[in-house]
Amino acid sequence: MFASSNDLLETIKQAAYEAGTLLREGYTQKGRIAFEQKGASDFVSYYDTTAENIIIDCISSAFPDIAFLGEESGLTPTDSEYTVIIDPLDGTSNFLHGVPHFSVSIAVTKGDELVIGVVYQPLLDEMLWASRGSGAFLNDTPLATPEPRPLTEMLVSTCLPYHAKGDCTTAISQLAALMPQVAGIRSPGSAALEIAYTSLGRFDAFWSQGAALDFWDIAAGIVIAREAGCTVTDLSGQENPAQWDSLLAAHPERHGQLLVCLRS
Numbered sequence: 663m664f665a666s667s668n669d670l671l672e673t674i675k676q677a678a679y680e681a682g683t684l685l686r687e688g689y690t691q692k693g694r695i696a697f698e699q700k701g702a703s704d705f706v707s708y709y710d711t712t713a714e715n716i717i718i719d720c721i722s723s724a725f726p727d728i729a730f731l732g733e734e735s736g737l738t739p740t741d742s743e744y745t746v747i748i749d750p751l752d753g754t755s756n757f758l759h760g761v762p763h764f765s766v767s768i769a770v771t772k773g774d775e776l777v778i779g780v781v782y783q784p785l786l787d788e789m790l791w792a793s794r795g796s797g798a799f800l801n802d803t804p805l806a807t808p809e810p811r812p813l814t815e816m817l818v819s820t821c822l823p824y825h826a827k828g829d830c831t832t833a834i835s836q837l838a839a840l841m842p843q844v845a846g847i848r849s850p851g852s853a854a855l856e857i858a859y860t861s862l863g864r865f866d867a868f869w870s871q872g873a874a875l876d877f878w879d880i881a882a883g884i885v886i887a888r889e890a891g892c893t894v895t896d897l898s899g900q901e902n903p904a905q906w907d908s909l910l911a912a913h914p915e916r917h918g919q920l921l922v923c924l925r926s
Contacts, residue, residue, distance in 0.1 A: 667777065670725060670744070670770065671793050674780050677720035678766045681713040681750055682784030685766065689757065689785065707758065710734055713750035717768060721746055733878045745771045749878040752781075753852030767854035769881035774902070779885025781858040790858040792889035798861045807891030808863030810913040813920075816844045816866035819856040821873035833872025836924050843923055857883025860911045861890030867912035867920055871897055880909055893917040897924055 688709045714734045721728060730738040732748040746768060751757055753764030762785050770778035780791040792798040798805045818840065823830050841847060848865070850856060853875055859865045868883075884894050895901050897908035899921060912920050 667793060670721075670728075671778055671780075671791070673721055673724045674746070674768050674770065674778060675782075675789060675791060677717040678768050678780045678782040678789065680720055681716045681766045682782045684713050684716060685709055685751060685757065685764070686784040689760075689762070707751075707754065709757065710751045710754055713766065714748055717746075717748050717750060717766075731878065733876065743773055747771065747878050747881045749854060749876075749882075752854040752879060753850075756851045761851065763850045763852055763855065765852050765855040765858075767878065767882045769878075769885060771881070776881055776885050779858075779882035779889075781854050781882050781886060783855060790861060790886050792861075792886040794885065794889065796889070798886050798889035800862065805861050805890045808861075808866075808913065810915040811866055813843050813916065814845060816916065817846045817848065817864075818844050818920075819848050819850065819859070819865040819868045821851075821853050821856075821870045821875060821879075822849045823872045823874065828874040829872040831872075836869070836871060839923050839926050840920075853879045854883045857894075857909075857911050858886045860887045860892050867910065867916065869897070869908075869910040869912075869920065869924060871908035871924070875906070875909070877906060880906060884909075884911070887911040895921075897921065 711734050714732045718730055727740050728742050729740045729745040730748065731745055749767040751764060752767045757764045766782040768780045769776060777794045782789045789801055822833050856865055857868045857880060860868055887894050892911050893914045894911040896903045896906060897910055910917065910920060
């Protein structure tokens with residue numbers, strides 16, 4: 663289908679940049695953007711759908727036989743073993759409220775395996791990306807595994823359930839278990855970006871179980887975090903579960919400690 667996986671990676675990076683350019687321009691319209699509500703705490707705007715169309719058009723023009731799974735367009739199956747997983751605007755609520763924390767998230771699976779992840783923050787012009795076995799990068803800079811901090815110094819990110827979307831009881835229980843152990847917990851509102859930030863050490867870990875995250879919310883971040891040396895599993899410790907009903911990304915030296923704490 664293509665000469666190398668690098669061809670697909672470079673096309674995906676370009677697609678993320680083009681979609682991000684639209685979002686950066688749209689962000690200046692904050693407070694005046696029309697949107698619809700898909701479900702509890704789940705919004706969609708012109709920018710979500712248009713950004714996804716930009717991504718699909720960019721990639722399919724170079725790889726016409728590839729399959730897509732988009733948050734807005736659903737599954738477009740083909741006979742290809744590669745599927746592009748798209749969240750065109752991860753952090754729509756932030757975007758609509760003028761909070762400058764959102765991202766374009768694109769991943770690729772080959773069969774059942776995650777092989778490419780790209781997360782682009784257009785306001786900062788920061789592109790985090792990784793290809794399985796080739797390391798993780800911030801723009802053109804290769805990333806090394808961040809040094810592990812003690813639990814008492816860790817800044818941890820999570821997604822929380824709101825407005826009946828997810829399991830509030832589980833989220834509150836895990837917060838209560840973790841809050842006395844760490845230096846801080848944040849829920850900024852773009853899971854793809856926050857998982858990817860563990861590759862930079864901006865967050866020492868990311869976890870979620872109570873929030874009802876979809877695969878497109880987490881897929882690209884998983885590839886980037888793993889290629890930067892983080893351990894990523896669900897909260898049962900499975901590296902590749904059939905369904906990602908929970909997630910923990912952390913330095914290998916802290917992953918087990920956090921698992922024990924969250925399970926309690």
